[in-house]
Amino acid sequence: MPAAPRGATWRRQIRSAGGQVIRRLGMLPAGTPDGHGEDAALLGTSWPYEVLVYFADTAEALYQIEQWYDTFRALHAEHPLVVVTRDSRTAAAIRRDSGLDVRTVAHYTTLDDVLRRSPTKLALYVNHNPENFTCLRFGNLVHASLMHGDSDKLVTVSNQTKAYDFSFVAGRAAVERMARFSTLYDAEARCVPVGRPQLDEQLRLREQTPRGPLPTVLYAPTWEGGQPSAEYGSLVSHGLAVVRALVTSGRYRVVYRPHPLTGVRDAAYGEADAAVRHYLAEAPVPAEGPGHATDTAGDVGPAFAGADLLVCDVSGVAMDWLATGEPIVVTRPTGQVTIARSPLLELAPALTVDDLDDVLALVDRELGDDPTRAERLRLREHYLGDTSPGAATRRFVEACERLMAVRDREVARVNAELGR
Known part of the structure; x- marks a missing residue:
């Protein structure tokens, strides 16, 4: 491949430098992650977390994950959990308000490097941000959509749900809604009713x-x-x-x-x-x-x-x-x-x-x-489902444990097929 013209290289360097200045000065448009990641410190390391919550949004969407803090803390008490963000400002807010472990990862290659060495089995998502695909690429994890509410809006049966291995839903009504309105989707097999742990x-x-x-x-x-x-x-x-x-x-x-x-x-x-x-x-x-x-x-x-x-x-x-x-x-x-x-x-x-x-x-x-x-x-x-105190949180933790067991069986099956 011929080398890029000197002018084109110079323009790329200017754009890169300009982007760095804009990020440092906090002048990014709303909804744009600042990209101030911990990548340099994370490369070449591992972490102890079994569960990864992937949240690619900026502070405007914090309400979507805030309602899950109590539930994530309950899960973390049984299985180490980390929230992965792409924005350092969002990470600071989650860390401050939830007490959970949070890491900011700006580059896919960093996440790939860390996960290869780590015991992470389950990835959870609270929305359908297109950036979720950065994490959905990893086939050695089980991916589950949680979303940030259950409703009779038609957006709750979005075709995007098919991107995840499983979808945690509140109750039978959600399973029936998905079966009725989402084409080519096996709602009975892929929806996991857990109630609404936030209501506990x-x-x-x-x-x-x-x-x-x-x-x-x-x-x-x-x-x-x-x-x-x-x-x-x-x-x-x-x-x-x-x-x-x-x-x-x-x-x-x-x-x-x-x-x-x-x-x-x-x-x-x-x-x-x-x-x-x-x-x-x-x-x-x-x-x-x-x-x-x-x-x-x-x-x-x-x-x-x-x-x-x-x-x-x-x-x-x-x-x-x-x-x-x-x-x-x-x-x-x-x-x-x-x-x-x-x-x-x-x-x-x-x-x-x-x-x-x-x-x-x-x-x-x-x-x-x-x-x-x-x-x-x-x-x-x-x-x-059961709305007695604590019932939904217990169902959520147990559902996560079942999915991690599913992941272990599938990884073992694939390794056997590959002769590893």
């Missing part, structure tokens, strides 16, 4: 939280989605009207919990978010108990613990709320969004834009009569 701590917290003098309604809309076909969010179409009706009635305390990504794709959602926050900040404090509030904490547990009814969109929040056993109202989007038929969406009262004038009467009825309670409690097991 949330349910304990709920049991310890006293009820307020006024019922609390939690409004927790989803974001606008990555594309119009996934725009399940109600904030623009429903948000202020719902909040205003409940507040002005004087019968309810309202807590608003926006999705962390609200407004990143559509500025109208950011404006609607600001309007709801401003309204609640200026609203009169109820005669009894705490005032209305906007909750932006990383952990949804306290918001769930203090709420008596949830108003939400078609999202993972609806699934998690089922564990509380309390009433739920699910909005319907106004755009051209496909809504899958599901037992929960067929049961829960639907709040369309045309129903907004009746939202107060709907909430009154659900909290007063709760007409769907018995069926909703039956659905809880269908969607989440």
Whole structure:
């Protein structure tokens, strides 16, 4: 191959130097890993971890892994676990907030070098970032998708799920959803129901939280989605009207919990978010108990613990709320969004834009009569499995152990085929 022209080499060197300066100064576009890895220190070494959690995102997506911290700590107590990132800022935040071991690896060759010497057997993923393929290349690991929520959004049956050896799901509802909507996918063989381990701590917290003098309604809309076909969010179409009706009635305390990504794709959602926050900040404090509030904490547990009814969109929040056993109202989007038929969406009262004038009467009825309670409690097991304290975490750890055993058998089989 002929040598590159001197001018081309010079331009590459300039671009490389410029990229290094941009990274050092923190001037990277949002969502771009800074590439400040520990590669030099890791090359030629091994590590003791049996489980690798691969998280290629930057700080904007931390909410996707934060909900797994308690569960990962429980797994780490039985099997050493490390979180691998591609961004040093993300690594610092995870290390600080989780107490887990974290390594930043900027280059595929470094990960390949370390894993060749290490006892790592299982790789876990909390999203479908395209960069996951950097780790999915390794055939001597078992790869399992965890995701960061279970919902009746059609995005939960994305074809990307097929990239992983197994998919951890909450319950039978998720297996049936995958079997129904994902073509050429053996859901029964590849879906592993483990419940929602995140709910273990949330349910304990709920049991310890006293009820307020006024019922609390939690409004927790989803974001606008990555594309119009996934725009399940109600904030623009429903948000202020719902909040205003409940507040002005004087019968309810309202807590608003926006999705962390609200407004990143559509500025109208950011404006609607600001309007709801401003309204609640200026609203009169109820005669009894705490005032209305906007909750932006990383952990949804306290918001769930203090709420008596949830108003939400078609999202993972609806699934998690089922564990509380309390009433739920699910909005319907106004755009051209496909809504899958599901037992929960067929049961829960639907709040369309045309129903907004009746939202107060709907909430009154659900909290007063709760007409769907018995069926909703039956659905809880269908969607989440056993929700007794600690059950889901135990199922998760046991499922990880089974997959590591599967990996060992497969590696032994391949080695035997190769005569090793």
